[in-house]
Every structure is written in C-alpha cells, then in structure tokens.
Amino acid sequence: MxxxxxxxxxxxxxxxxxxxxxxxxxxxxxxxxxxxxxxxxxxxxxxxxxxxxxxxxxxxxxxxxxxxxxxxxxxxxxxxxxxxxxxxxxxxxxxxxxxxxxxxxxxxxxxxxxxxxxxxxxxxxxxxxxxxxxxxxxxxxxxxxxxxxxxxxxxxxxxxxxxxxxxxxxxxxxxxxxxxxxxxxxxxxxxxxxxxxxxxxxxxxxSGFDRPNIRYRIHQSTGNARRDLLRFIRDTHPDEAGIVYCLSRKRVDEVAHWLTGQGLTALPYHAGLSAAVREAHQRRFLNEEGIIIVATIAFGMGIDKPNVRFVAHLNLPKSIEAYYQETGRAGRDGLAADAWMSYGLQDVITLRQMVDASEADEAHKRVERHKLDAMLGLCESVACRRQTLLPYFGEPLPEPCGNCDNCLEPPQTWDGTIPAQMALSCVHRTGQRFGVNYLLDVLRGKADERIKGFGHDRLGVFGIGRDLTVNEWRGIFRQLIARGLLTVDLEGHGGLHLNPSCRPVLRGEVPLMLRKETRPPKPSREPRRSRALELDSPEDHRLFEALRQCRRRLADQQGVPPYMVFSDATLHHMAQARPHSLAAMANISGVGEKKLESYGLVFLEVIREADG
Missing domain, CATH: 3.40.50.300 (P-loop containing nucleotide triphosphate hydrolases)
Known part of the structure; x- marks a missing residue:
C-alpha cells in the first residue's frame, strides 16, 4: 500500500x-x-x-x-x-x-x-x-x-x-x-x-448498475417510429429535455426536422455537422429548458445535464453496454426518467451485416456478435427488463423491478412453432438466398413476375402463410434471427440462411414460444414532472416553477447552464421544505457554503413571496 x-x-x-x-x-x-x-x-x-x-x-x-x-x-x-x-x-x-x-x-x-x-x-x-x-x-x-x-x-x-x-x-x-x-x-x-x-x-x-429511477420501455416498430416517438414525448414529457438516438446521420437530420415541424424544439447532432454547429446545439441543450437533441452516438459522453427526462432510441444499439451508457444519460438527478426504444427487423439485419462486413479479425467479430445477441435478447425478452439487463454486468436481480414495460404491461406470448416451421421451410425451399420481403411474398401467396420467374409459386410453401399479416411475419422472422435460428448472408444482400440450431424446431422436437406482435401501449397521460418530483400540492408546484424562473435568471446573468446554479432535485427540496432563513436554507440538499453565500438570499425572497 x-x-x-x-x-x-x-x-x-x-x-x-x-x-x-x-x-x-x-x-x-x-x-x-x-x-x-x-x-x-x-x-x-x-x-x-x-x-x-x-x-x-x-x-x-x-x-x-x-x-x-x-x-x-x-x-x-x-x-x-x-x-x-x-x-x-x-x-x-x-x-x-x-x-x-x-x-x-x-x-x-x-x-x-x-x-x-x-x-x-x-x-x-x-x-x-x-x-x-x-x-x-x-x-x-x-x-x-x-x-x-x-x-x-x-x-x-x-x-x-x-x-x-x-x-x-x-x-x-x-x-x-x-x-x-x-x-x-x-x-x-x-x-x-x-x-x-x-x-x-x-x-x-x-456499487451496482441498477438505475431504479429509469423506466425501460422497448417495443417493436409499427412501421411509423416517428409517430410513436412523438406520441411518447407529448404524452409523457412535454416541454422537457431529452435525447433521441438514431443509427445514421441522415435519419438524425430527418427526425430532427420532422419533430421541429410538429412544434417541438429538436436539434440535430452528428459528426457531419460543423464543429461550430455541434457546439451551438450542445450549448442550447445545456442552457435552455425543453430542448430535444436528435443524435448519433457521437453525442452524450460529455453531457452532465442532470435533468434529461428521457432517452429514446429509434434504432437498435449495438450492445448492452452502449444501450446502458446512452440510457444512463437520463435522470442523472435521481428523479423519474424514461428509456424508450422502437426497433424492427431491419435494425437486426443491418447490425448483423455491419458486424460481418467489418474489417476486424474473427475474434473481434465473435465478441461483437455476442454483444449484439445479448442486446437482442434484452429486446425480445418477455421477463422483467432489469432481470435481463443487470445479470449481463454480473448483478442478478432477485425480484422483478416493477418499473419496466414487461412488469407494468406483461407481454403476450404464443406458440409460434408451426409458423416458424413455415418460415424456415420457405428459406430452405427458395434456396437460402432471398431476403425477408421476398420470403413474405412467397408465404402470403403474392404471384408476381419475379416469384413466377423463379418458379416459387409452385412450391408447397407458396401461400401457406396467408392467415398472418405482414407485420406478424416480420415479427416471426425478427425473432428467428434474434434467436440465432436464421442468419443474414455475408454479402450484404440480406439473404437468409438456416442455422444448424433450427433443426429441432423444423423437426417439431421443441416448441417455440414467441412474443406476440402488438401495437405499443399508449403511454399514461400522467404528467411525468409530477411523478418525478412528487410535489405535495399545487402551491408547491407553483413555488417550484418560480424557483426555476429565478434559477434561469441567475444562470443567464452568469452564462452558465441552470443546473449549475441548483439542480431540479434541490429546487424540489426547497419547494417542499420552504426555508425562511439562511440557516434553514443550508440544510437543503445540494446547498453548500459558496452557493448559500451566492444565492441564498435571492431564493429565500422567492419563497417568502410565495408564502405571502
């Protein structure tokens, strides 16, 4: 020592x-x-x-x-x-x-x-x-x-x-x-x-990886992820700060532009923007209230903003580590926050292709595949999200958390053995070289010129899946890929191949329970700020807003982000305790000697005015 x-x-x-x-x-x-x-x-x-x-x-x-x-x-x-x-x-x-x-x-x-x-x-x-x-x-x-x-x-x-x-x-x-x-x-x-x-x-x-204040919500894309995101923000986090992650720069720009058109303040952030633009957008995010940053993973490591109330993903992250770190930027102040994700079949295919097409050695690719498989396992799990997430870091959780989508709205499962056999047979009988869209057309009996040209309209699997919708079939293929029963080809064309692990399913030796494809549940209209702060009365909430306005003025005068004056959690404590002296103010969590000297009298005056 x-x-x-x-x-x-x-x-x-x-x-x-x-x-x-x-x-x-x-x-x-x-x-x-x-x-x-x-x-x-x-x-x-x-x-x-x-x-x-x-x-x-x-x-x-x-x-x-x-x-x-x-x-x-x-x-x-x-x-x-x-x-x-x-x-x-x-x-x-x-x-x-x-x-x-x-x-x-x-x-x-x-x-x-x-x-x-x-x-x-x-x-x-x-x-x-x-x-x-x-x-x-x-x-x-x-x-x-x-x-x-x-x-x-x-x-x-x-x-x-x-x-x-x-x-x-x-x-x-x-x-x-x-x-x-x-x-x-x-x-x-x-x-x-x-x-x-x-x-x-x-x-x-x-000290533990659990962030109990974060509510995890993961759902399969309905085909209109932007609409689902907008509904989530409006219903649960109106006028609050958040981060939206996308996989590509192009999608970042599109989503930021679209959200702005819907009346929100959304700013793009990615490496394709100039350093000056990135700096300006980051400063606005830190210094203003209610700003939404739409970003690639280039954004976030340098963010200490404590009152980010939500982190949303419009694409599947590459690993649980990436997901955990990115969602961890929500609720740093310990107050209630959300981690929301929408992902789909194309995310799974794209990320698998990116791993296979990388120039890394095979050992590195093997690790990356393992990380992606673990991420898919978290998404497809029907169990408590935390009971799937935390063991990855060596921290088992004995009881369900009660603060994730699977705990709050338990997902439905169904015996998908027969449809899975249909899907696997279709991959096999069409030569293991076609992508999902083509396979869906065969299964649902779409006799177009391409299918007729290959003679696939004469296969036994042609049209056997008419009873299921396109979205249901996409969910089946997504889960088969996520479970490693199918793989995406290495040439980047999206063709599917059978894995040896699919044989027991094809032979009917093991049942296959799948997650039922449903529309994402409509979020509660409970105001998230009230849940986060648990203020006791409308009077407390009005005082909290007055304290925030005071904080805003002081921050603007000094050119610093508001949270550097006091955090939301500290203002919440003030609104509840209502101190009327500097000695009492010193007992508020987050008020040290220097801040008491600099700001104590100013905030005491706001509290006195509120109390008449």
Whole structure:
C-alpha cells in the first residue's frame, strides 16, 4: 500500500468537504471507502452508475490532500462543464485544453505550480505530451483520476487508443494514487482496464448498475417510429429535455426536422455537422429548458445535464453496454426518467451485416456478435427488463423491478412453432438466398413476375402463410434471427440462411414460444414532472416553477447552464421544505457554503413571496 507523507487537516475531512462544499449530509456507499483508499495512497477501480456520484470519489480526496488532483477527461466540453460546476461550488478547479488562449494556458500553469488548484482537468492527448508531463513533474500532484475508463477497452464503443498509454502515469509517479472510473464495463472490460492501466493491485468497487429511477420501455416498430416517438414525448414529457438516438446521420437530420415541424424544439447532432454547429446545439441543450437533441452516438459522453427526462432510441444499439451508457444519460438527478426504444427487423439485419462486413479479425467479430445477441435478447425478452439487463454486468436481480414495460404491461406470448416451421421451410425451399420481403411474398401467396420467374409459386410453401399479416411475419422472422435460428448472408444482400440450431424446431422436437406482435401501449397521460418530483400540492408546484424562473435568471446573468446554479432535485427540496432563513436554507440538499453565500438570499425572497 502506498503511503502519503502529508497529513490531512481536520477541517479538510472528507465529510466536512461533502457538507460544506457540495451541500450533502452523507456519502453513498461506497464513496467513503473509495475516498479513504485514495487518502491512504492506494489505487482504485470504480464502477458506479451514471448519477451515482463517481466524481466526488476523486474530487473530495484531491481537495483534502495537499497538492492538485489531475483528472483525465476525454472531451473538452465535458471538462469545461465540470470545471464550471466546481467553480460554482467554490472549488479551485481549472482545465488545460486546445480551446484556451496562450495567456489562459500560462495562467492555469502558474496556478498549478503555485499550489492554487485543487483539480486540473486535461485530455489524454495533451497529458501525454512531454511538455505537459514535465510541467506535472514540477507540480505537487496528489492523485490521478482517469474518467470514462472504458475508453481503454478495444472491445468498447468509445475506444480511445490514447488511453492505453496512460499506464505511464504509474511509471513516472509510482507513489501517486490513481483511480479509474466508469459507469459501463462488463467483466472482460474491467479486466482490460486493470491490465492496460497497470491497476492490477487496485481495489475494485462495484456499487451496482441498477438505475431504479429509469423506466425501460422497448417495443417493436409499427412501421411509423416517428409517430410513436412523438406520441411518447407529448404524452409523457412535454416541454422537457431529452435525447433521441438514431443509427445514421441522415435519419438524425430527418427526425430532427420532422419533430421541429410538429412544434417541438429538436436539434440535430452528428459528426457531419460543423464543429461550430455541434457546439451551438450542445450549448442550447445545456442552457435552455425543453430542448430535444436528435443524435448519433457521437453525442452524450460529455453531457452532465442532470435533468434529461428521457432517452429514446429509434434504432437498435449495438450492445448492452452502449444501450446502458446512452440510457444512463437520463435522470442523472435521481428523479423519474424514461428509456424508450422502437426497433424492427431491419435494425437486426443491418447490425448483423455491419458486424460481418467489418474489417476486424474473427475474434473481434465473435465478441461483437455476442454483444449484439445479448442486446437482442434484452429486446425480445418477455421477463422483467432489469432481470435481463443487470445479470449481463454480473448483478442478478432477485425480484422483478416493477418499473419496466414487461412488469407494468406483461407481454403476450404464443406458440409460434408451426409458423416458424413455415418460415424456415420457405428459406430452405427458395434456396437460402432471398431476403425477408421476398420470403413474405412467397408465404402470403403474392404471384408476381419475379416469384413466377423463379418458379416459387409452385412450391408447397407458396401461400401457406396467408392467415398472418405482414407485420406478424416480420415479427416471426425478427425473432428467428434474434434467436440465432436464421442468419443474414455475408454479402450484404440480406439473404437468409438456416442455422444448424433450427433443426429441432423444423423437426417439431421443441416448441417455440414467441412474443406476440402488438401495437405499443399508449403511454399514461400522467404528467411525468409530477411523478418525478412528487410535489405535495399545487402551491408547491407553483413555488417550484418560480424557483426555476429565478434559477434561469441567475444562470443567464452568469452564462452558465441552470443546473449549475441548483439542480431540479434541490429546487424540489426547497419547494417542499420552504426555508425562511439562511440557516434553514443550508440544510437543503445540494446547498453548500459558496452557493448559500451566492444565492441564498435571492431564493429565500422567492419563497417568502410565495408564502405571502
């Protein structure tokens, strides 16, 4: 165990910092253990769900110990927002990145060398330059924090090769404790993080992956996903912030334009837009209320906005890790939020083709297929979503969660053995080279020129599926592909092939229970803000809105996002407790000494006016 030589002063004790600076009364497990590990000179690997308080695990020990904590952060926007939020709380924080002028860089370097910084945020690419490493050797560094540590994994969707070189921190500063943090890492990724970052001796803290405030809803596309999305937003999250993920840039632009035409404020975000446009859209999302970002997965890693009330997917994510991380951007404040997804057969085919057509080696493709299969398993499951999702991360859930679509509206199943046999036979008898649309036409007896030309109108399977609709057949094929009974060809033409695993079904040796294709249930018209905040009365709600307006004015004056003044959860606590003195205001969760001094009297006046 590494040992710190400098003492920790009593007035800098972690709990005092938590209370006085951040305004919270107690640590969440295992924050206190992680902090103590670092204070004693040890290393740590921390897996904690988004919104679980990962940042405090390194911010507080960096403030408690002499010197400066260096935080490796992957995105400029992320580090800038984190620094701004810390400065609001009175923490001496700064960042070094390419957006700074030369004079600003010199000022930050001077603060670092003179010991006037608690925390310095920096991107891995800049950290690894010899100039920066030399600068840090001249400073007093008390810890290194590696945020978004899953970026080190070659199996991850956010792979950053620069992260691999961060193992040199242990070589150049062997006595300085290091902490790696992530919200998303299965067992394989955890081991890769430890190995690549030289954290073999680090204590591993896993606080759980469950986000009980998020309601998971996954349904099969009805053929009009945009309409379903609009109904979901209008019925459950009117005028609230959300993120909509799409697979392609083209679809991002189309969906954003369409939502805007429906009266919503929706902004596109993808790598095809200029950096200036992306920056402007991200700033609007952070600084304004009720903005919807429609994005590819290029958006989100650098977002700390706590009051995102929903994350929607209009295409199937590539893996459970990607889905978990993207949906985790909802409800970071711990209040009620939704993860909504609409996906269809074409998503399954497209993603399988993308894996097979990639230039990766076969071992990597095998892993990617496994990840996609696990994602499909989550979508097609008729059991509690959390009881399917959490075991993937090694965290079984003994009882159904009661807060997902399968728990709230249990899906119907049916014995699909005979239709599955029809579908598999049709694939076989037509030569295992046609796509789903053609197979549907054969099964439903559509005698067009193409089918007649191949002679498939004379097959025994021609027309045997007339009793089922096109959508029902699509659902059958989707589930057969998801279960690995059929595969998509490797040439990119969408032809289906039989897998050996389909033989027991074809022979009638095992029954096949399928999920019944139904229209997505109409969401409850219960106002989601009321469910999230559970305000006791209309008077409390009116006060909450007045507090939000006050927060908006203060944020605009300073040019910062409203949540950096106070979170929705803090305003909710104010609306319920209605403090009438600074002493009482100090007991509100999220009100530290600096924010009490800066904003206390202003918010007290709003509360006094509301109470007459």
């Amino acid at each position: 590494q040992t710190k030589t400098a003492p920790i002063m009593d007035d800098q004790a972690p709990l005092n910092i938590l209370r006085n600076t951040f305004g919270y009364d107690r640590f969440r497990s295992p924050q206190d253990e992680v902090i103590q590990t670092l204070l004693e000179g040890g290393d740590a690997l921390v897996l904690m769900p988004t919104g679980g308080g990962k940042s405090l695990c390194y911010q507080i020990p960096a403030m408690a110990m002499p010197g400066t904590g260096v935080v490796v952060s992957p995105l400029i926007a992320l580090m800038q927002d984190q620094v701004a939020a810390l400065q609001q709380a009175g923490v001496r924080a700064a960042c070094l990145n390419s957006s700074l002028t030369l004079d600003a860089v010199r000022a930050v370097e001077s603060q670092l060398l003179s010991g006037r910084l608690d925390l310095l945020y920096i991107a891995p690419e800049r950290l690894l330059t010899e100039r920066t490493l030399t600068l840090l050797e001249r400073a007093r560094i008390n810890l290194f924090a590696i945020d978004e540590a899953h970026c080190v994994s070659q199996w991850g969707h956010d792979f950053r090769p620069e992260y691999i070189r961060l193992s040199l921190l242990a070589e150049r500063w062997p006595q300085v404790p290091r902490i790696a943090l992530t919200a998303t890492a299965d067992a394989r990724t955890r081991e890769e993080i430890r190995g690549r970052l030289g954290l073999d001796q680090a204590r591993v803290f896993i």
